Structure formats: C-alpha cells, structure tokens
Amino acid sequence: MISAAFRRFSLGRAAAHMALLAFVIIWTLPTAGLLISSLRDKDQLAISGWWTALTTTQRNEVVRLPKADAQVKENNRFVIRGELFDSGSGRTLTSFGTSVQTIGEGLPGDFLPMRDGGEISVSISGAYEWISDQPLTHTRGPRVFFNVGIPPRFTFENYVEVMKSEGIGRSFINSFTVTIPATIIPILIAAFAAYALAWMSFPGRGWIVAVIVGLLVVPLQMSLIPLLRMYNGIAGFTGGEARGYLGIWLAHTAFGLPLAIYLLRNYMVGLPREIMESARIDGASHFKIFTTMVLPLSFPALASFAIFQFLWVWNDLLVATVFLGSSEKTIVLTARLRELLGSRGDNWEILTSGAFISIIVPLIVFFSLQRYFVRGLLAGSVK
Secondary structure, three states, X not given: OHHHHHHHHHHHHHHHHHHHHHHHHHHHHHHHHHHHHHHEOHHHHOOOOHHHOOOOEEEEEEEEOOOHXXXXXXXXXXXXXXXXXXXXXXXXXXXXXXXXXOOXXXXXXXXXXXXXXXXXXXXXXXXXXXXXXXXXXXXXXXXXXXEEXXXXXXXXXXXXXXXXXXXXXXXXXXXXXXXHHHHHHHHHHHHHHHHHHHHOOOOOHHHHHHHHHHHOOOOHHHHHHHHHHHHHHHHHHHOOOOOOHHHHHHHHHHHHHHHHHHHHHHHHHOOOHHHHHHHHHOOOOHHHHHHHHHHHHOHHHHHHHHHHHHHHHHOOOHHHHHHHOOXXXXXXHHHHHHHHHOOOOOOOHHHHHHHHHHOHHHHHHHHHHHHHHHHHHOOOOOO
C-alpha cells in the first residue's frame, strides 16, 4: 500500500513538473524567436523564419550583366568577366539560368548558351565568365537568374538602426514621464482605500467592495471614450489643455485602481488582528497604524501591483495615443516604434529589435521585484 501511494505521489509530481515545463516552453518560444529575429540579418529575416537561423538560407536573385563594351579579347575569343555577388560574403551558388524558367538548369561550373551569343559559366563563389567566338554586340546586358545559399549571419545592425532613429531618446523620457506617476499615484490612493475597507467599519463597506470587484471586468475600450469626453469637458471649462500628461496620469489611475484596491485589501485583511488591537490599545490612530505598521507589512502586495501597473503603462499604446496624440514633445516609445515600422508593415526587423529595446526597463523592474510577486498575488487567497 505504501509502495502504491508512493508511486501515485511520484507520478503526480512528475506530471506537475512536465506540465510546468510545457508551459515554460510555450511562453519562452515566442520571446526566443523574437530575440533571434532581432539579431538576424534583415535580408535573411525577410525570407525565412527564426527557426532556420542556424541553417543556410536559399534565395533566388537576379543580376544584369554588363553591356558589350565590357568585353575583352583573349586568344581570339571575346570574354566578359565579373561577379554575381561578393565572393567575401560567404554566399555559395547552387544553380543558375538565363531565365526564371531555367534557373535550376545550370550547376556551378556548367556552360549555358546565351541568347546574345556565346556561353556563360558561373563558379560556386559567384564569379562568371561569358565567352564568345564572335564579338558581342548587345546594347543591353542580359540577366542571369541564380539560386544562392546564404550562411547564417547575426548582427546588431537592427538595434543600431533603431537607436539612431530620430526621437527615440525623447520617447524613452516621455515613457518614463508617463509610467512613473501613473504607477505611484494609484498605489498611494489604493493603499489608503484598501486599509479603510479592511480595518475600518462604516456603512456601505460591503457594497463598495462589491462595486470594486465589478469594475475589474469593465473593458478599457468601453470606458475610454466617455472618460476622454469628460476630461475634455473639464479641460475646456477650466481653460486647460485637452491633451497632456495630467490626463493620461488620471486615466491610468482610474483604470488601475480597482485591481490595486482589490489586491491590497485582500492582503491587508490577512494581517494579524492582534497587532492592530495592540496598537489601538496603545492609543495609535488609524493613520499611525497604517503608516508605521500596515504599509511596511504590505510591501509584497504593493510590489506585485507595481509590476502589473508598470508593465501595463509602459507597453500601452491605445491610452497614450488618445490622451497624448502624436506630438513630438509627448510621443511615447510604443508610438514611436509604430511610426518607425510604417503603415505598410515592411522593414519589420525594426519591430523585432525595437521590441527588445522597449522591454529592457520592464525586465529590470520585474527582476528587481520578482521575489515579492507570487507572495503578493497569493495574498488573501488562503485563510
């Protein structure tokens, strides 16, 4: 019986570990693919996926040969020599042809007839030799189609291109200007509200908690436009500017408060009641208890919400576009990267490298506070 129980326990642990490993792989693969893509040569990135990054990529190319005036006479024959591609690039020719239909007809070293006379041969390194017994008279160089193998190449050129883009530094500063206050303000408000809902008795406390839980499911898209109209009305009434940092700070505070209050209230409710009663017996006020006892003990929950809010605001594009627009003075990093990408979605190597540039700061924040993350999320879940 003990052996059977041990086997069930071992199988259960093994299944749990396998499931956890599967989730880690599923979540890690897209990020690894994005990182590999950001380091690849942009020509290879355009024609093959990141999973082929360590293999030679096959590509079809075409080159127009020189005109007849480039020929030289050697041993009573007329020759035009050159290179289809740079021999120092590491590329290798696999096949060639004089048209799209015959691109696989000639192998390296073979001779193929040319329509303008003579024959052409191309080596594996891309060097070609067009030989004719009669003088060549063509006025427009014919084209040679070929398949070329491109070896793997990793580079930081994509990152350099993004960092050299005009306005990236300013956008970094703008993102910090938006994110830091939009993270601190809701934490301060939610901490006071959570303490009141956890340890202060007043009429309607249960209804307030129920409303806060209900607000957690309100979609951002449904409330964004009414909030903007209300803010524009207030700004117009007071003579202020409709778009600015104050508006986006208030918007992110409003969207983040329900989760912050819910998370902190659940944590504070689980704090030992004896500590609170001892402080009240000693004559401490609610404000004194909150600032000297509850707030330091609630740091894991505060850190957990800070991670959530910081990541959300830093990666936000919709709210920033609505409340800040596309002004050069206020445009955030996500909006700047969207402009660099363009409206047609081409040059997406900029997107891959720009994505990793944009997550550097969130990664620093997450790894700095990760030890409090799980503890804060599980707060109040077990009594």
